[in-house]
Amino acid sequence: MRNFIFLIILFFSFACNSNSSKKKEMKLIPINEMRKLVWDVLKADEYYVRISVKDTIDPLQTGNLKLYDQVFKSHGITKEQFYFSYKYYESHPLQFKELIDSVESIARFQRNLILEK
Numbered sequence: 001m002r003n004f005i006f007l008i009i010l011f012f013s014f015a016c017n018s019n020s021s022k023k024k025e026m027k028l029i030p031i032n033e034m035r036k037l038v039w040d041v042l043k044a045d046e047y048y049v050r051i052s053v054k055d056t057i058d059p060l061q062t063g064n065l066k067l068y069d070q071v072f073k074s075h076g077i078t079k080e081q082f083y084f085s086y087k088y089y090e091s092h093p094l095q096f097k098e099l100i101d102s103v104e105s106i107a108r109f110q111r112n113l114i115l116e117k
Contacts, residue, residue, distance in 0.1 A: 018087040029077065029085040031095060037082060039069045042103070 029037065044067035052063065072079050089096045 016043075026081055026084040028088055029081060031089070031099055031102070033075070034085055034089065035099055035106065037071070037075050037077070038099065038103050039076070039106045041068055041082075042107075044068060044071050 001049055017049055048064040068079065072082055089099050
């Protein structure tokens, strides 16, 4: 489970980029929405990893970015809003822990549903 959390933190640390001119107009995504969003991004990333192993047509490996854009669109936010909110939570350890713990609880719940079948 530690590896899972480490991968989450590592993934978002590299994925985040900031645009300081837009930060003033950005609204923070509430933690309850953010946990669902992070979970969906992680699922999209896992899906992309699984298909990219089989299909090496995408030489730049940008398919995951397209999937992230679809996730953001389905939640009605922009990638800038996501990264702004993620950086905020990342810079506030207690809230970030709450976010990661809630994402981990979603993962545990989903895994238990699969194991029950």
